[in-house]
Amino acid sequence: MLDVPAKPAARFITFEGGEGVGKSTQVKRLLVRLNRMDIEAVRTREPGGTPKAEAVRAFILQGRSESWGPGAEAVLFAAARYDHVSSLIAPSLKSGKWVISDRFHDSTRAYQGLTGGVNDKLIQGLEELALDGHQPDLTFVLDMDPSTAFARVESRELEKALAQTGDRFEKEDLEWHRRLRQAFLAIAKANPDRCVVLPASQSEDSLEEEIWDTLTRRYPELAERKAG
Ligand code: TYD
Numbered sequence: 001m002l003d004v005p006a007k008p009a010a011r012f013i014t015f016e017g018g019e020g021v022g023k024s025t026q027v028k029r030l031l032v033r034l035n036r037m038d039i040e041a042v043r044t045r046e047p048g049g050t051p052k053a054e055a056v057r058a059f060i061l062q063g064r065s066e067s068w069g070p071g072a073e074a075v076l077f078a079a080a081r082y083d084h085v086s087s088l089i090a091p092s093l094k095s096g097k098w099v100i101s102d103r104f105h106d107s108t109r110a111y112q113g114l115t116g117g118v119n120d121k122l123i124q125g126l127e128e129l130a131l132d133g134h135q136p137d138l139t140f141v142l143d144m145d146p147s148t149a150f151a152r153v154e155s156r157e158l159e160k161a162l163a164q165t166g167d168r169f170e171k172e173d174l175e176w177h178r179r180l181r182q183a184f185l186a187i188a189k190a191n192p193d194r195c196v197v198l199p200a201s202q203s204e205d206s207l208e209e210e211i212w213d214t215l216t217r218r219y220p221e222l223a224e225r226k227a228g
Contacts, residue, residue: 008221010093014104017142018180020153021200027102029208034098037225041098050088053080061168070116077108078126085134106187114183141188142200146177
């Protein structure tokens with residue numbers, strides 16, 4: 001009988017961090033790596049990921065909920081997350097697919113909770129309802145000084161203008177982004193088993209390697225598989 005290693009169990013991986021730290025690039029690169037190993041994986045994002053959640057995304061990012069305040073916005077993000085988890089994340093994991101999400105519940109903790117001042121009880125309650133037990137297995141917190149990240153975001157501005165999407169949270173000031181950075185670091189510190197903080201100012205290639213090293217150390221069955 002051939003000794004074919006079993007497919008690694010499906011994992012739920014999230015990427016978090018402030019604006020312009022390069023999450024989307026790394027999410028895409030990880031997908032390519034997994035697919036190369038013949039591992040089925042779904043790439044998704046928050047807010048969004050399903051048609052209903054994308055509608056909530058458009059509403060929030062166009063600034064239409066800004067006057068409602070961070071508490072009501074936390075509820076909106078959670079509503080989108082509820083649909084995302086129940087109609088995409090949970091079924092994908094159940095069918096054996098890895099799920100890689102560009103942002104997830106830590107963004108609500110950081111943006112609306114620690115930076116926006118929404119009380120912890122509301123954040124935790126919403127989280128329980130929306131996640132329904134689907135905590136990520138591993139979260140990469142990409143960390144970068146906001147002034148470096150800002151320079152990257154500026155170069156994407158034209159692209160954004162063309163797509164006609166004003167972005168609610170990118171217009172906050174530098175001090176706000178510094179607090180946001182500290183919020184993500186505090187979340188990672190409080191969840192050391194799940195969160196891994198990686199410096200995002202390094203090159204995209206070396207960050208990709210660090211991410212892959214972390215994954216294969218945590219899930220050695222990945223390292224044992226040969227690229228297809
Ligand atoms: P997006 O354009 O996806 O930003 P980024 O490329 O930085 O991920 O916009 C998502 C914005 O929504 C981003 O500013 C973070 C914010 N956000 C929250 O405030 N709370 C949340 O729960 C989530 C998921 C996102």
